[in-house]
Amino acid sequence: MTSPLEQRIGPELEQLVRDGTYKRLNFLESPQASRVRMEGKGEIIILSSNNYLGLSNEPSVVRAGKEGLDRFGAGTASVRFICGTFTIHRALETACARLVGTPAALSFGSAWNANEAVTGTLLTEHDLVISDQLNHASIIDGIRLAKAVTKCHTAVYQHGDLADLDAKLTAARDRRVKMVITDGVFSMEGAIAKLPDLIEVCRRHEAVLVVDDSHATGVLGDTGRGTAEHFGMVGEVDIITSTLGKALGGAAGGFVSASAAVCDYLTQRARPQLFSNALPPTVAASSLASIEYLEAHPERVAALRENARYFRDQLLGLGFKPLPGETPIVPVILGETAAAIRMSDLLLAEGIFVTGFGYPVVPQGQARVRCQLSATHTREDLDQALAAFRKVGRQLRLI
Numbered sequence: 001m002t003s004p005l006e007q008r009i010g011p012e013l014e015q016l017v018r019d020g021t022y023k024r025l026n027f028l029e030s031p032q033a034s035r036v037r038m039e040g041k042g043e044i045i046i047l048s049s050n051n052y053l054g055l056s057n058e059p060s061v062v063r064a065g066k067e068g069l070d071r072f073g074a075g076t077a078s079v080r081f082i083c084g085t086f087t088i089h090r091a092l093e094t095a096c097a098r099l100v101g102t103p104a105a106l107s108f109g110s111a112w113n114a115n116e117a118v119t120g121t122l123l124t125e126h127d128l129v130i131s132d133q134l135n136h137a138s139i140i141d142g143i144r145l146a147k148a149v150t151k152c153h154t155a156v157y158q159h160g161d162l163a164d165l166d167a168k169l170t171a172a173r174d175r176r177v178k179m180v181i182t183d184g185v186f187s188m189e190g191a192i193a194k195l196p197d198l199i200e201v202c203r204r205h206e207a208v209l210v211v212d213d214s215h216a217t218g219v220l221g222d223t224g225r226g227t228a229e230h231f232g233m234v235g236e237v238d239i240i241t242s243t244l245g246k247a248l249g250g251a252a253g254g255f256v257s258a259s260a261a262v263c264d265y266l267t268q269r270a271r272p273q274l275f276s277n278a279l280p281p282t283v284a285a286s287s288l289a290s291i292e293y294l295e296a297h298p299e300r301v302a303a304l305r306e307n308a309r310y311f312r313d314q315l316l317g318l319g320f321k322p323l324p325g326e327t328p329i330v331p332v333i334l335g336e337t338a339a340a341i342r343m344s345d346l347l348l349a350e351g352i353f354v355t356g357f358g359y360p361v362v363p364q365g366q367a368r369v370r371c372q373l374s375a376t377h378t379r380e381d382l383d384q385a386l387a388a389f390r391k392v393g394r395q396l397r398l399i
């Protein structure tokens with residue numbers, strides 16, 4: 001007999017299949033890279049990973065992970081304050097802080113946890129958090145959690161609309177702590193937050209600015225230090241959260257970079273820190289090696305930028321209308337979710353893996369395939385992908 005739960009979710013799953021919005025997992029038999037071996041499909045060019053710098057398979061990064069495993073074993077088997085903190089975590093946090101330009105940093109099991117920790121720990125019922133309308137799901141859920149637990153006040157400002165933010169901060173002038181939170185690079189659009197304006201508004205209102213740089217760390221700025229470097233404002237953001245699961249080796253993990261006091265407070269109070277194990281030392285070691293690699297090889301960041309420019313220009317030349325921008329996230333808007341998934345399926349049949357995104361990840365009617373470039377894509381990889389886009393685009397009468 002099926003349980004009430006199974007009775008409810010079974011038909012929902014069937015509906016997803018009927019709607020053409022069911023997500024099928026593709027299994028990889030080789031490391032994440034520009035070209036991978038996909039089970040049952042052979043060699044595929046990946047154009048949808050966050051492996052922006054190609055470090056997930058960089059020999060020095062992989063070697064560091066193995067050495068971390070050999071030196072520290074699989075893990076502490078408990079949380080940091082109970083069972084001890086590996087020295088590799090301290091070294092990683094020092095490197096994170098140095099990279100993004102803050103006095104201190106604290107690592108978490110994921111950037112999701114890091115975002116949850118910031119809002120869920122630092123706010124009280126006297127405070128307000130204001131979030132950009134298009135912020136990542138982890139920020140949205142972190143705020144929902146904070147609202148339920150701390151009873152803090154919450155508001156949303158229109159995407160990138162500084163006048164709206166200004167008005168909402170003015171209306172909230174009596175709140176004790178005012179926190180403004182934004183993605184540095186918006187993951188579905190590839191748009192960059194207007195950091196200089198945000199900093200100006202936050203300073204005027206004495207608000208704390210939090211920037212989630214998950215898609216900007218290793219990507220923006222001449223040396224990959226993120227949104228602040230892009231605008232020449234390193235050291236001017238109060239709190240930066242970011243992931244170790246994208247450009248910085250792609251394994252997993254995240255961090256909060258901020259003042260020593262904020263990091264100390266999170267060490268004392270943040271529930272994802274107090275009640276969840278630290279990153280495995282393997283991951284701490286490979287992430288640290290990724291940061292060191294980035295610091296020694298700024299040319300990877302330049303190569304990423306050049307690949308993004310080339311791919312975007314060529315797509316425009318073919319007649320597609322990618323969202324304009326200067327990041328390696330290049331979304332092509334198709335409308336309905338099923339259309340995005342169909343395009344993604346047809347591209348995969350041509351050997352190109354690009355994921356289609358639909359509602360509720362993006363607004364209704366704005367489904368898209370989101371291309372993401374890597375520094376390690378060769379011109380041949382990109383030209384092969386563009387040829388597939390031309391073929392599928394014509395087949396679907398998009399160009």
Ligand SMILES: Cc1ncc(COP(=O)(O)O)c(C=O)c1O
Nearest residue numbers: 110111112136187214243245253
């Ligand atoms: C802007 C942003 N923040 C946070 C996250 C979560 O990162 P993690 O995989 O480390 O939890 C992501 C990942 O998709 C992201 O794009």
